[in-house]
Amino acid sequence: MAASVWSVDPRTGKEREQVAVEADAAEVDRAVRAAHAVRAALADRAARARLLRTAAELLDAARDRVVEAADAETALGPVRLTGELARTTAQLRYFADIADEGAFLDVRISRPDPTTTPPTPDLRRMKIPLGVVAVYAASNFPLAFSVPGGDTASALAAGCPVVIKAHPYHPATSELCAALLRKAAAETGLPEDVVRLVHGFDAGTELIRHPLVAAAGFTGSVEGGRALFDAAAARPVPIPFHGELGSLNPVVITETAAGQRPEELAAGLAASMTQGMGQFCTKPGFVLAPAGEAGDRFVDALTEAVEKVEPGVMLAPRIRGRFLTATYEDSQAEGVTAPVHPGPAGPHTAKAGFLSLDAGTLLEGGRHVLLRETFGPVTLVARYASREEISAVLALVPGNLTATLQAADEDPDAASLIAELTPLAGRILVNGWPTGVAVADAQHHGGPYPATTSPFTSVGATAIERWLRPVTYQSTPQHLLPPELRDAGE
């Protein structure tokens, strides 16, 4: 008998209701085949745009229900979730515009040229959808990086049906949103099966192995993401696996910046690292701050700011458990202090904190294991004694979504630090904080492994590129070409 899928209240740890059952291999197969069977319905870009806009309308209309369902399962609170829903529906409309406009088709036409070696025939190239996309929803954004999120929106905009593997920490929200997306399809005159939802860990591994799945998008942990990446690569026919796995999001504070505005930096960092209980993939998890007086003032201010942060409920009891274990272990490592100790604050809540050590400690053999992401409201502050120590530590930092420089105007080290941060991340910030990922054309939400498993972004216009492949038509009569490749007037 299939295992039940329960919605759990993280504020109490209690099961709320049974939402669904886990999909077995046969059910995953049915879902993928159903999605694959209706892929041609998404060939029309205008229809995709209508689907995405209708989905946004239905989600907006169901706002109270959606926010209530998500809050009950994630404890993220109605303010944050109302904002996240607005972001989500704006993102659906953004990809509707992108589908309508069609720039992502990247049309290129080469006219015949007999003078080249070899001669150039009439070549017309555009991008076409890859096929069924598997979407692995994230825990920490039950809307914007889950069922109605960026992977789904960009895949549908590209013309790819989706089979979504629901995240187990918000199954009821997932069911509600999937029903609204499927309703949007029906209202747009499209088959509902352009969106399918499955639950269960095993369903996720079945999905990545299914021969009719053509690509996958994933947001989650390094462990889970890497296992799926490996499975995608090991298939008889490997497929692109676009995973966002883990990121430390280093911040470098120059001595000048720390000296000029220690309180401002402390307030900004405290807010960014504890936003959403630190459960953001762009949470600043590692900070290089100067040793000495300027740095002391910054750390004192940070201590004060973080102590003021209210305890909160994390997304799930297991996430809270991992946070408490990891921060406790790190705090016990040699050379590490805890100016504000992260820890439990009642049976279901946790409180923010931060750890500190000398940067030189990280340079000792084996100590760089501290340079890993801890999901939750904590950061590690490493105090550097010299410019050279910054470089030495940065050389140990794995790939990131973001890297941030906090510098003064005319800071003598700014240019060289940006040159050292750029190889480490997909987004470089100066005097800002990395949380808050705008949905914009110039956004890049990706970075060197393990930030992402491919050089693509999962947020912004170019996220659609993940679900497409080019095809070139050679010497093909006008009436046999896709409309986008025909000569004007044909």
Place this chain on the structure above:
Amino acid sequence: MAASVWSVDPRTGKEREQVAVEADAAEVDRAVRAAHAVRAALADRAARARLLRTAAELLDAARDRVVEAADAETALGPVRLTGELARTTAQLRYFADIADEGAFLDVRISRPDPTTTPPTPDLRRMKIPLGVVAVYAASNFPLAFSVPGGDTASALAAGCPVVIKAHPYHPATSELCAALLRKAAAETGLPEDVVRLVHGFDAGTELIRHPLVAAAGFTGSVEGGRALFDAAAARPVPIPFHGELGSLNPVVITETAAGQRPEELAAGLAASMTQGMGQFCTKPGFVLAPAGEAGDRFVDALTEAVEKVEPGVMLAPRIRGRFLTATYEDSQAEGVTAPVHPGPAGPHTAKAGFLSLDAGTLLEGGRHVLLRETFGPVTLVARYASREEISAVLALVPGNLTATLQAADEDPDAASLIAELTPLAGRILVNGWPTGVAVADAQHHGGPYPATTSPFTSVGATAIERWLRPVTYQSTPQHLLPPELRDAGE
């Protein structure tokens, strides 16, 4: 002691000279570190363009020497090799223009917008080079897909140093071309180590595992390419592996087309499948032709055309051996006939041929194993009895670089056949032949696995996209931005 690398004459099977020694792990490490150490020298796009143009000049100036060296090792003949060198130097100049122009940077700028959720800061995105690229040279194009070929040209244009793994069937040509590329670097004022060459099978596997290698390009067999793809995916930090592995390049001839122009089709196919002794990745290796009278006339004409093809020397004794074994085995399969039997024609030459069977035979359990690439001058003609049989057989065909339709004007099946061929290939041709891959903006030389291991092309302007990743600068002062992202006048 390191194993010797010998240049072999395929016309005699005899060793000509010792060219180099195989690189051991330490030598591969030195090569990668040397290339990595000089990567900043390629930051200037104008310098890259000068390097590529100087390389083209030096190769053109050394034409006689290069053609002689390549002919002695590959037996491809001076006419073909002179053409291939022209293609190669044109390709180097083409990528010089691309480097100068910079459209591949794909610059996108989003201005601040406080009205979005979350608010949009100043975001400026462009693409930057990935780092050291490993290039695995092909056997069948000792210039255009080898040391000075498209992977090297596009990687250098992108700003990536290259470490090239020489193909063992033309090591002397590889040494000569690498020396000219390194000389071009020196003449341009760049470090010679932007190009490094290594020899040896083990060197190839060391290279793909090296932590400072950031991406790889490969042209070769399914076996070798898949092994390297698997190694690239299994690294602690996986890297993009852009491999071109194998392609059947199916051709569908409609009954109308066969009836209207059997001789023309036979002549075109015979020329395309035997060009360069059938040693092209785009060789048409599988042909669906109608049963019945029209198809008979085509097959008779093909028999006549292929019988006239002169025997030739293949690239290497081992390639000839594999060709003879594979074609013999296939010819013995039940239901297969050999209207012109491919086979030996003396101790070092082979003659072209083709096999035939009823399409229905392929639909029997297990018989689709015949649908695999055989490197050399042979094709398999399957005679179909109905339109439905075409679809049933196409459903068994793996991914391809090309798929070709031979149809009549106003052919009633043309549109539906193109719709069925498009999912199978990266380039669709109507009434042409797939050999001859123009270096052009709209070219796409790639396709569903095993044609390529990624959705990218290895020929044409967009081949450069393989060696880049996006980075976004957020709220970054003008003077700290890369020049391409600054406001005009800054």
